[in-house]
Amino acid sequence: MIETAIIEKHGVGRLKDPVMVTGLPGIGLVGQVVAKYMIKKLGGKKMADLYSPHFPHQVLMTKKGGMRLLKNKFYLIRLKKRDLIIVVGDVQAITGDGQYEVAGKILDYAQKHKVREIITIGGYSSGKMSGEKKVFAAANSEKVMKRHKDEFVFGETKGSIVGVAGLLPALALIRGIDAMCVMGETHGSYVDPSSAKAVLEKLAKLFSFKIDMEQLEQEAKEREKMIKKIEGEIEKQAAGGNKDITYIR
């Protein structure tokens, strides 16, 4: 495998004015918890897998004796008015140009399904530990900002957005697709279910769906455990590599 590839299991037919929503690993795991929870509670169906040579070159063993490649996944959630394509995954690309390549392929897939709006979900570290969590946003055009200015807080964040959550909306602009990054306010150093809840409530209102929040905390704990497992593997490998042999795996 030399390039990032998206493999679609079977056709899904024409989608209803689809929106793409991404929740990949990042600050406070906000995006990942939100996206995974939506898939579970709203009955998401797997559409496609994305594999990349820019993901870590290892596979995870499962409890039952299986194994799986690190990947990103696309799920379809059919709502009343619109369809949602949810993007989740264990990892992001480990190199800079790998990040651009993966983001480009995700956009190809969005265009294939005539997606006209993309929302990436991330966390924004405000250092705030408790109290109400704001939901910030940064849009890829003024038009998008105006459309959503009553729903999200624009202009109160600064700095940069790293990885797919930032590259996707910024590259979408070049292709003429409306997009924004929605960021749950979070302390940043651990998984934050209250931030994920705040984002979920906004999305539920935006797309007119109902979702019960009861198992959100549990979802957050599972996500944290899984991510720590993957991180642990990567670190163990890196540590071993430094001490002993690096090119003989």
Next chain:
Amino acid sequence: MIETAIIEKHGVGRLKDPVMVTGLPGIGLVGQVVAKYMIKKLGGKKMADLYSPHFPHQVLMTKKGGMRLLKNKFYLIRLKKRDLIIVVGDVQAITGDGQYEVAGKILDYAQKHKVREIITIGGYSSGKMSGEKKVFAAANSEKVMKRHKDEFVFGETKGSIVGVAGLLPALALIRGIDAMCVMGETHGSYVDPSSAKAVLEKLAKLFSFKIDMEQLEQEAKEREKMIKKIEGEIEKQAAGGNKDITYIR
């Protein structure tokens, strides 16, 4: 040379229901010792060489005054019922995307020869120093797991499998090829002939071949010596590079 390339010396004709078995450098050198020993004892014939720009950019000098490129090699062992394609080599790719590229080319070669089953051999560090060595496995599908559940121990390993031993079966799934990684239990910090022996016995039963184990210990010592030589060269170069000049070799 810009891409990984496999060069086949001469045609081998149609193979009998071939299985690919890989034993590249890794934990406890289990895979490498098993694969090399099978080639010696079962009369493996060289089929092809794999060269890659993702292997270290140096050549090894031989005792007689020759030199050789670092590479992976394919050998053919003709058994009564099936043919085995054994993959061995001095090194694995040094970059993450190089690992994916090499694994992809090995799969291309497997498909060229209509391989329907792939077994990668590795070691699994349980920390166990003595006593009977278990032979674990992780399969790329439930179907494969069921087929082999009486021969190997599934579901007792955790963590990740790094490099070709993991990537190959996981990528094989995408191409519809049955595959699993077979792991000899080992302490992990040195070459382990007893683990290699345990794996060999399982393979002998699986593929109905007989193999005498008398020279296995000696094979293990030779493998360890060769690997240490290659490692030493790489380290010497890396050390020199850091101290003095890095881009002028």
Next chain:
Amino acid sequence: MIETAIIEKHGVGRLKDPVMVTGLPGIGLVGQVVAKYMIKKLGGKKMADLYSPHFPHQVLMTKKGGMRLLKNKFYLIRLKKRDLIIVVGDVQAITGDGQYEVAGKILDYAQKHKVREIITIGGYSSGKMSGEKKVFAAANSEKVMKRHKDEFVFGETKGSIVGVAGLLPALALIRGIDAMCVMGETHGSYVDPSSAKAVLEKLAKLFSFKIDMEQLEQEAKEREKMIKKIEGEIEKQAAGGNKDITYIR
């Protein structure tokens, strides 16, 4: 996105004997301050954007709630006798081969518009803190040197020119395009408006334009602020990456 791409908004028609002038981030921010100030004061119009997977994989959030990709930009300034294509940008490529790729694409664009002369602007650290600032140059051929020997100081610099400011004229020679690097003398460790002013005066004479220098100091301060912001983001990310997770962004 897999390769560096230049996107031209709309055609600009045939240009009058166009010269390309680049001012990307570098020593003393001399090139960047000169180029940005020319665009402001001489009414430059945006021609095209250059995006690259070799730029950092992050986007900058704007004060108003927007976001933008890191990029290089082309502006057109129409002078009486000749047209100028000014190249500016936030960053340069972060890898060596990325630098060559970006320089190659900029040359493709120059050739598309039949540019016959390229001037890259940089700073040259002489350690000199005060007094009159010299304007040095290094040409890509003797012919170019002779043509400009009365305007710039040739042969008083030594060492190397790193990045686009050096690669562009050197690679231009292969394509038969006249080019040189013009370097404002500077202390080197901070932004230097006096060096930028010295370079601007030379260019004004060379291309027969008038430019008021009153707001140059302010321009320099803005440039410094912006660059520090971008650097801060990159460093923050790098620091976080080293401490915690590197591949999960």
Next chain:
Amino acid sequence: MIETAIIEKHGVGRLKDPVMVTGLPGIGLVGQVVAKYMIKKLGGKKMADLYSPHFPHQVLMTKKGGMRLLKNKFYLIRLKKRDLIIVVGDVQAITGDGQYEVAGKILDYAQKHKVREIITIGGYSSGKMSGEKKVFAAANSEKVMKRHKDEFVFGETKGSIVGVAGLLPALALIRGIDAMCVMGETHGSYVDPSSAKAVLEKLAKLFSFKIDMEQLEQEAKEREKMIKKIEGEIEKQAAGGNKDITYIR
């Protein structure tokens, strides 16, 4: 520029049974001193330039106010019986896959001119400070070794040959070209004219040319000075990069 490219100034017609001899920067600068001295004393004519995005992304300023890209160069020396294509250069590729790419392009060029024999020249660190310097060799086939066994010392070296000096003969074997690496014995930590002299004498005998050695020491000093200048530039840049800004050049 995305790939390594060789640019030939003008045709050279058919060559007389040509041999390629390379002398790129390496241990004791043996290869570089030998090759450069042969070009000077035997009247080498420039044939072609090799540029690569895998060379450092900077240009060197010349004393006169010019600049030049880091590159490798091909020279033609016409001897009575055979023609020699000499390969020299300031640098080698800075990445592993860059090394393979450059070596591959040099072989393409050799094949274009129907070269049937390649000799790479390097140094071999024996730690020996004084006394007669041996000239070792490692061949890419037994046939080559037999042909040259009276001229060079085979089988007394161990370890690996790093970079183009090793990759070229090893990759040449795959293309069916005879090749070997000739190594002058040297202490290794500084430029070694006595080792270069020993190699030159062997080559003079092998190819039946006469060469006066009087200015060899001076050549060695010039090479050392130039290499130190290039190294200094790279280090200065690397140091600056670590302390301050890395991606803004």
